[in-house]
Amino acid sequence: DTAVSQTPKYLVTQMGNDKSIKCEQNLGHDTMYWYKQDSKKFLKIMFSYNNKELIINETVPNRFSPKSPDKAHLNLHINSLELGDSAVYFCASSQEDGTQYFGPGTRLLVL
């Protein structure tokens, strides 16, 4: 009965590869997000979807492409991975007041 789940939990890959991270929420929230937390632990928003529509798109390289097949799912595809993409990626969903419910995170290491 996990509220926000992400797969995979760990992802180790070579530079130049393409990878995807999946996220699902069973809270019935309309809004979902992707955040990146770097080695300095700074949590920064990347994208936000409301009811499958992109509403926030921060300054993120276009190698990153989110996709929301329905309001309970938000996936993140990353093309041509670079060393600097190594970080923890968190998915979250929220109520109307913006209260965020986070997933467990995906630890991405690009070698």
Add this chain to the structure above:
Amino acid sequence: SQKIEQNSEALNIQEGKTATLTCNYTNYSPAYLQWYRQDPGRGPVFLLLIRENEKEKRKERLKVTFDTTLKQSLFHITASQPADSATYLCAPHSGGYQKVTFGTGTKLQVIP
């Protein structure tokens, strides 16, 4: 540009004392201010939300204040316990579908 600062990267406090964490923001007029707790290797967990028209909010041993004139929120943990050791993040928010911007976090260590 919006700036959110939390008083210190790390705060050490003796068990049983009150921990006070500070969140200051500039170039911003949030309608809400949220506080989260993050443990190592885990996602942040929501603790409390305070609205701009509320001066203070309490939940068990936690208390949050919100001063829109000073552009500051204080987060207090009374009778602190070693289990309270974690990183605490503040997040001002304008409401609705506006993005939530997180502060840099304060790592609290409660020493037995």
